[in-house]
Amino acid sequence: MTTFGDLAGIEVGRLATVSADRADRLAQMGIETVLDLVTHYPRRYVDRTSQVTIDRLVEGTEATVLASVRKVSSRPTRARRSMVELDLFDGRGYLHLVFFNQPWRAKQLQEGAEVVVWGKVERYRGRRQMTNPVVDLVGDRTGRIVAVYPQSDKAGLSSWQIATNVEEALDRFCADLVDPLPAGIREREHLAGRPWSLRATHRPETGADHGAGRRRLGFDELLRLQLALVMRKRATERNARGIRHSTGGQLVERFLAGLPFPLTSAQRRAIAEIRSDLAGPYPMHRLLQGDVGAGKTIVALAAMLTGVEGGHQAALMAPTEVLAGQHHASLAGLVRGLEVDDSGGGLFERREVSVSLLTNRTTATQRTRLQSGLVDGSVDILVGTHALLSEAVDFADLGVVVIDEQHRFGVEQRAVLRDKGAGGLVPDVLVMTATPIPRTAAMTVFGDLDTTVLDELPPGRTPVATTWARGSLEEAAAWDRVRSEVAAGHQAYVVCPLVEGSERVQARSATEEHERLAGGELAGLRVGLLHGQLPAAEKDSVMEDFRAGRLDVLVATTVIEVGVDVPNATVVVIEDADRFGMAQLHQLRGRVGRGADRSWCFLLGEGAGDDGARRLQALVEHSDGFELAEIDLELRGEGTILGARQKGVTDLKLASLRRHRTTVALARSVAFELVDADATLASHPELAEELRLLIDPEEQEFLFKS
Numbered sequence: 001m002t003t004f005g006d007l008a009g010i011e012v013g014r015l016a017t018v019s020a021d022r023a024d025r026l027a028q029m030g031i032e033t034v035l036d037l038v039t040h041y042p043r044r045y046v047d048r049t050s051q052v053t054i055d056r057l058v059e060g061t062e063a064t065v066l067a068s069v070r071k072v073s074s075r076p077t078r079a080r081r082s083m084v085e086l087d088l089f090d091g092r093g094y095l096h097l098v099f100f101n102q103p104w105r106a107k108q109l110q111e112g113a114e115v116v117v118w119g120k121v122e123r124y125r126g127r128r129q130m131t132n133p134v135v136d137l138v139g140d141r142t143g144r145i146v147a148v149y150p151q152s153d154k155a156g157l158s159s160w161q162i163a164t165n166v167e168e169a170l171d172r173f174c175a176d177l178v179d180p181l182p183a184g185i186r187e188r189e190h191l192a193g194r195p196w197s198l199r200a201t202h203r204p205e206t207g208a209d210h211g212a213g214r215r216r217l218g219f220d221e222l223l224r225l226q227l228a229l230v231m232r233k234r235a236t237e238r239n240a241r242g243i244r245h246s247t248g249g250q251l252v253e254r255f256l257a258g259l260p261f262p263l264t265s266a267q268r269r270a271i272a273e274i275r276s277d278l279a280g281p282y283p284m285h286r287l288l289q290g291d292v293g294a295g296k297t298i299v300a301l302a303a304m305l306t307g308v309e310g311g312h313q314a315a316l317m318a319p320t321e322v323l324a325g326q327h328h329a330s331l332a333g334l335v336r337g338l339e340v341d342d343s344g345g346g347l348f349e350r351r352e353v354s355v356s357l358l359t360n361r362t363t364a365t366q367r368t369r370l371q372s373g374l375v376d377g378s379v380d381i382l383v384g385t386h387a388l389l390s391e392a393v394d395f396a397d398l399g400v401v402v403i404d405e406q407h408r409f410g411v412e413q414r415a416v417l418r419d420k421g422a423g424g425l426v427p428d429v430l431v432m433t434a435t436p437i438p439r440t441a442a443m444t445v446f447g448d449l450d451t452t453v454l455d456e457l458p459p460g461r462t463p464v465a466t467t468w469a470r471g472s473l474e475e476a477a478a479w480d481r482v483r484s485e486v487a488a489g490h491q492a493y494v495v496c497p498l499v500e501g502s503e504r505v506q507a508r509s510a511t512e513e514h515e516r517l518a519g520g521e522l523a524g525l526r527v528g529l530l531h532g533q534l535p536a537a538e539k540d541s542v543m544e545d546f547r548a549g550r551l552d553v554l555v556a557t558t559v560i561e562v563g564v565d566v567p568n569a570t571v572v573v574i575e576d577a578d579r580f581g582m583a584q585l586h587q588l589r590g591r592v593g594r595g596a597d598r599s600w601c602f603l604l605g606e607g608a609g610d611d612g613a614r615r616l617q618a619l620v621e622h623s624d625g626f627e628l629a630e631i632d633l634e635l636r637g638e639g640t641i642l643g644a645r646q647k648g649v650t651d652l653k654l655a656s657l658r659r660h661r662t663t664v665a666l667a668r669s670v671a672f673e674l675v676d677a678d679a680t681l682a683s684h685p686e687l688a689e690e691l692r693l694l695i696d697p698e699e700q701e702f703l704f705k706s
């Protein structure tokens with residue numbers, strides 16, 4: 001029996017149809033082994049029987065045509081551009097093709113070659129014609145369905161050349177391919193067998209064939225990815241000793257009872273889930289997702305206080321100084337008056353819960369004092385930026401870690417904080433995201449975490465009225481709204497256009513914009529300026545002035561993107577909104593609508609750029625962050641969301657987090673089923689082998705250690 005591992009050990013040069021030159025060209029496309037070759041899947045399929053013949057092409061529509069090349073000629077045009085012309089013939093009619101500035105087409109498209117072309121049908125001088133169509137050389141394929149491979153102009157390889165190599169690879173090396181998936185699962189989930197699927201994907205006999213084949217092979221990709229994640233999750237649990245936090249005390253109850261509002265039921269559920277994790281023997285490793293304004297801070301603080309009550313310490317890490325400062329201020333406010341036993345003192349001493357702040361701006365003297373407080377246990381909660389990761393920061397007894405805005409931190413940074421526990425005990429970790437990410441992406445990017453979703457906003461929030469202000473009239477209305485809200489005692493934000501270049505360039509442009517507005521649209525109002533290059537003290541005082549109502553309008557860069565919480569602000573104007581990403585716009589809009597008052601968001605811009613218009617339109621139509629996240633995934637594709645951070649994502653050739661949502665969830669549940677029955681996949685050696693092909697040796701050792 002042959003496994004994928006075996007195929008990975010065979011170089012393509014062993015194939016009779018692969019010469020040394022061909023091997024080089026394939027290598028340029030990243031194809032070096034027979035496994036690479038047979039997992040280089042067709043891009044699309046052309047069905048001869050349902051193909052429109054040339055005589056039935058409709059002018060003005062886009063069409064695919066399968067035909068052979070006749071009469072090629074090439075000449076320079078008057079404008080000294082090259083022009084290649086040819087005719088295609090499919091037995092029913094002729095189609096004229098014209099290529100401008102692609103002189104190599106004359107050599108590529110030889111008379112008699114079989115091609116699939118795709119383009120818009122035009123009529124020129126009485127003839128049907130396509131100009132610069134997409135061309136795939138498919139060769140003289142037999143069979144009803146022609147598979148079209150991603151060809152490479154750079155490597156000089158056409159679809160039919162690749163097809164020839166794949167065909168030999170399938171015939172010679174894949175005749176008795178192993179199916180690594182247990183037959184029971186395969187049947188239960190109606191998945192086709194692997195050997196059949198590979199053949200059906202490359203050489204389908206019907207359209208249904210390649211559909212079913214691709215479904216199975218795509219499932220396999222997702223299963224490998226989920227197996228790696230689920231095994232990492234279970235191995236972490238196996239290899240770490242956690243703290244069994246006591247949840248019997250009154251501190252959290254007193255904290256919650258002292259809040260001026262009741263918890264939402266989603267918050268209550270989340271807190272219960274987290275406290276049950278904290279009480280358990282394994283270190284918690286949980287993702288808390290919730291829309292902007294869902295009230296994640298309260299949930300996080302309840303978790304931290306659970307640790308503090310048992311005499312442990314807690315840390316909260318945020319991605320920016322502004323946000324860390326903001327968290328520090330709001331946590332300090334929330335714990336005011338809350339008392340705990342003072343473990344360092346004498347009998348029954350009580351003191352207030354203490355919250356400290358550590359950033360790169362903390363002076364050496366402050367740091368020394370802070371450090372001794374961390375060691376003697378008088379600092380209960382430490383809030384900070386990545387400065388928390390520094391080796392010099394040493395806790396006496398770190399019990400709970402909260403990481404806000406995780407997507408800006410790496411997996412490694414999570415690990416550094418986990419290592420700051422005392423006595424070999426691993427602290428419990430809660431990760432929060434600023435904006436929702438789609439469920440399938442969360443299962444993948446955070447697939448080694450458990451998930452809690454806050455799917456409810458506190459009552460009384462009215463959606464922010466969002467307008468896409470396109471023309472100068474509509475823009476004027478936006479500034480009118482700013483002035484009338486200020487007149488009514490409210491405040492506003494103006495977000496400056498994003499400019500290319502350094503922080504300094506961005507700062508300069510924000511400064512100019514501030515001046516322009518203060519002397520123009522916003523003349524007579526008290527207008528402040530906030531950007532990343534201001535000295536720290538000035539940043540603080542500007543924020544404080546705005547918070548205290550001494551400024552009417554804050555002109556700012558995206559430093560206000562996350563966490564800034566001034567409920568009296570009711571208008572946000574975002575300039576050149578089409579330059580920002582969806583999540584960013586949703587965050588920026590979330591700066592208003594935080595109180596009981598009606599709020600407005602104005603998106604200025606023409607809707608330029610890739611999908612700019614669709615993004616702005618989506619914001620106008622939807623206020624739900626989860627909804628927007630799905631649309632964003634739709635628009636951008638998964639690459640940008642997953643980035644290079646997730647190992648194994650490069651293995652996703654057929655599967656899509658966007659199009660195959662149910663398959664992602666299925667793969668995850670099958671992964672749990674397999675791993676929980678057999679932690680190191682000892683009874684599924686072929687699956688284990690495939691996983692090893694994907695992950696680096698260090699990770700392998702961690703995952704497969706029993």
Ligand code: ADP
Pocket residue numbers: 261262263264267290291292293294295296297298458459565594
């Ligand atoms: P986010 O989830 O975006 O971090 P926050 O935790 O900053 O949201 O909360 C947003 C605002 O909602 C804060 O002003 C907070 O005090 C308030 N808030 C939180 N929970 C509730 C609740 N259950 N009822 C009313 N207001 C709440």
Ligand code: MG
Pocket residue numbers: 296297563
């Ligand atoms: Mg928050």
